Amino acid sequence: MRILKTLFLFLMLVLAACNSGEAEKDYLCVIKTPVIHSKDSLDYSEPVFYGQNNFILYDSKTILYHEMLPSCGIGCGTGMDFSKPARIELLPERLIKIKYSELERFLKLKFRMNKSPYGNIISISSPVDTIRNPAYTKLIDFQKRHKDLLISVRKWTEEEEYAATAKMEHKKYDPAKIKWKIGFADGDGWILERTIQFLPPVVEDSENAAKPKNQKTLTKYFYPNMSSCGGALYGYYDDTTLVKIDSKFGGELSLTYQTVVYDRGKIRHITYGQELPKTEEYHQKYPNSEGIDREKLTYTSERVEIDFYPVKKIRTYSNKKQVKNSITEENIQQLLDCAKQMEAELASEKIMQTD
Numbered sequence: 001m002r003i004l005k006t007l008f009l010f011l012m013l014v015l016a017a018c019n020s021g022e023a024e025k026d027y028l029c030v031i032k033t034p035v036i037h038s039k040d041s042l043d044y045s046e047p048v049f050y051g052q053n054n055f056i057l058y059d060s061k062t063i064l065y066h067e068m069l070p071s072c073g074i075g076c077g078t079g080m081d082f083s084k085p086a087r088i089e090l091l092p093e094r095l096i097k098i099k100y101s102e103l104e105r106f107l108k109l110k111f112r113m114n115k116s117p118y119g120n121i122i123s124i125s126s127p128v129d130t131i132r133n134p135a136y137t138k139l140i141d142f143q144k145r146h147k148d149l150l151i152s153v154r155k156w157t158e159e160e161e162y163a164a165t166a167k168m169e170h171k172k173y174d175p176a177k178i179k180w181k182i183g184f185a186d187g188d189g190w191i192l193e194r195t196i197q198f199l200p201p202v203v204e205d206s207e208n209a210a211k212p213k214n215q216k217t218l219t220k221y222f223y224p225n226m227s228s229c230g231g232a233l234y235g236y237y238d239d240t241t242l243v244k245i246d247s248k249f250g251g252e253l254s255l256t257y258q259t260v261v262y263d264r265g266k267i268r269h270i271t272y273g274q275e276l277p278k279t280e281e282y283h284q285k286y287p288n289s290e291g292i293d294r295e296k297l298t299y300t301s302e303r304v305e306i307d308f309y310p311v312k313k314i315r316t317y318s319n320k321k322q323v324k325n326s327i328t329e330e331n332i333q334q335l336l337d338c339a340k341q342m343e344a345e346l347a348s349e350k351i352m353q354t355d
Contacts, residue, residue, distance in 0.1 A: 008330065049085035049157055053110070056095070056156055056164050057133035063103060064164055065096045067254075085157040087184040089175070092167035102228035103135055105341065107142050107335070121148055125156040154353030157184055218243055223349035228339040228345070230258055235346040241265070245342050253277040253297070260339045266309075270335050272305035307331065 008196040048164070056064040068088060090344075098106055131153075143149045154205060158180055166173035223233040232248030235242055245260040254276050278298045283289070286296065300319060304327050307313040314332075316325045 001298055010223070014299050049123070049154065050088065051123035051150075051152060053121065054123045054125065054160075054279045055091045055135065055139060056129055056160055057124065057126050057135055058164055058168060060132040060330065061100070062168065062350045063098045063100060063133065064088060065098055066094050066104075067249075068161075083157070084183055084185045087158060087268075090159045092163050092173050095164060095167050096226035097167075097229070098226070098228060099137055100138075102140070102341075107139075108230045111146060121152070123152045123154065125160055127156050129155070162335065181257075219352065221346065223342075223345050224349060224351055225345070230342050231256070231288050232294055233342055233345060235342075235350060242346065245339065245346070247342060253279070258335070258338065260342070267336065267339055268308055270308075270339065271303065272335055273301065274297055275301050300325075304331075306335070 004058040050068055052068060054066050054068065058064055075148075081274075081275030122139060122143065124136060126133075140151065143151050158178075162175070162178055163173060165171070167230040177204075218238055221235045221237060223235070227233040227247055231246075232245045234249060236246075242262055242265075244262065245258070247258045249256045254274070256274050257272070259269075259271040260267060265308060276299060277292075278300055279292065282292060282297050301317075303317040304325075305315045305317075306327075314325050314327060316323050
């Protein structure tokens with residue numbers, strides 16, 4: 001039970017001295033077997049491997065990110081081997097490469113707009129004991145300004161090592177052919193839920209606000225990297241004029257999506273939504289369940305639609321029912337900032353989609 005409590009009390013930082021007698025301000029020494037420090041100052045010897053938000057500091061410059069939600073809630077997991085990481089079936093394409101210059105914006109949008117029922121847990125991993133990537137300092141500074149964030153620092157897992165290396169070195173990745181040295185929790189590959197390939201729900205356009213006028217056959221492009229605020233990013237063009245942006249950011253069981261519609265170069269409409277699993281409800285209903293049966297799992301959906309002109313209108317939906325608007329002007333500005341960022345990303349680099 002004490003082990004389970006660590007998943008939600010969680011950790012502030014794991015620090016140790018370098019083997020070398022010298023230390024530099026921008027260096028962090030990470031012990032090989034992390035000791036968890038929780039808020040109540042109790043020390044736990046069992047390592048915690050993944051958080052909801054995982055940053056791999058691949059080298060002194062490269063930042064990779066993968067997101068996940070736990071398939072095992074409070075009260076489950078009895079008898080599991082917590083000395084080994086869970087197998088999450090991490091694939092190279094699930095790793096998002098984030099530029100250092102975009103990290104602050106990514107964090108603000110990720111943690112302010114995508115509120116999670118599990119709290120926000122950041123895991124920082126490194127292939128070596130000493131981290132020289134400046135993203136570490138930025139992540140720690142961000143946590144200090146947001147006390148609801150909890151941070152763990154650790155060496156990377158085998159899955160992270162193989163998936164990240166395959167992505168960065170452009171190698172084929174076949175986990176079935178890998179001889180895992182450490183193995184996984186329970187020894188038989190305890191699997192966290194795989195990514196569900198959501199499609200954004202059909203939006204009932206009010207007064208056709210989300211449809212460009214005189215719609216023509218558009219050319220679809222994709223941004224070859226992951227957008228710092230939108231995730232997978234697609235742009236639709238009428239010749240050289242941007243008409244619509246679609247973006248999708250998927251986690252293990254969750255999804256956020258955004259659609260931006262333009263009219264003569266100006267933002268005319270934005271739709272932003274989230275799909276979140278009701279896992280707490282699931283575990284209350286099925287307390288003896290190991291993992292999650294997707295057939296029994298239910299979801300909650302939240303969506304906001306904003307028309308900017310000719311008349312500004314805001315509509316908010318919860319589970320497909322229109323509800324009282326709760327979006328703030330700050331939220332709207334964040335959506336506009338994200339739209340501008342995605343515009344700039346598409347302008348910097350895009351590839352025509354041929355499907």
